[in-house]
Amino acid sequence: MPELPEVETIIRGLRQLIKGKNIIEVIIQEEKLIEYPEPDQFKQELANKLIIDITRRGKYILFKLQSEKILVFHLRMTGKLLVKARKEDYDKYTYIIFKLEGEQDLRFISVRKFSRVYLVDQNCLEEAGSLDNLGPEPLAKNFQPEDFQEKFQNRTAKIKSLLLKQDFIAGLGNIYADEALFRAGISPLRKANTLTDEEIEKLYYAIREILCLAIKYCGTTFSDYADASGEAGNFQNKLQVYQHEGEECPLCKSKIVREKISGRSSFYCPRCQQ
């Protein structure tokens, strides 16, 4: 479900709510969500560990602990991390509960059970899915237009498909890839190596702008997404093309088109995006 702006909103909330707290105990309702290590070891190694800080890399959420280990979450499609009072009832999709010092717990929720959690050594990130294999962080200061331009060499894939590849650029998903391409005026069907340097630079800024704006509005909620306190996002009202099939393009009033590109619904204006 969540892309970079949603994940960023979640970690900001988590930092406010539980940074500096101790994990007392882990209660596992569904072992499937623990990718590494074995559930027993996962539980043992987390008992009595202090949460030093909570950060993000791409769509991964990283808990730095007072130990050599990092607790890593990936929410995939329907995952949530909610901080709730211990006395509040669990919903039926609460699969792992991290009991914290005080009256609150961290709950790992995932309707479709696609979400994953890993407890890995700081120097051994390859145990955490593709975390070790992510492309550049689009909002990083040291990520420059030239770095982006270089990555387009010899890439013949459609630009939309490439933007979704996390080892190409980290953090974009289906919504913000479409919105960034619209802002840049580039068709999602264009082959990457046909973009001019000027177009790539335009796309670079479109990506940074759309992500910053979406973070400012605390992300996009269609149905599931919620931040660490359970609040929905506000960016769904600001989307210009995503989920706007058949509606007027905000720039030229042409009808917005929907088309499958590498298996994902893509929305674009056939007139503004060439």
Place this chain on the structure above:
DNA sequence: CGAGGTACCTGACAGC
């Protein structure tokens, strides 16, 4: 490398 398919899961919604 790129494209297309399948798989993982569950729920919402449209259409009959």
Place this chain on the structure above:
DNA sequence: TGCTGTCAGGTACCTC
């Protein structure tokens, strides 16, 4: 009501 099909913010893995 209830069945069937399609869709969903993601990613891994497979084959051609």
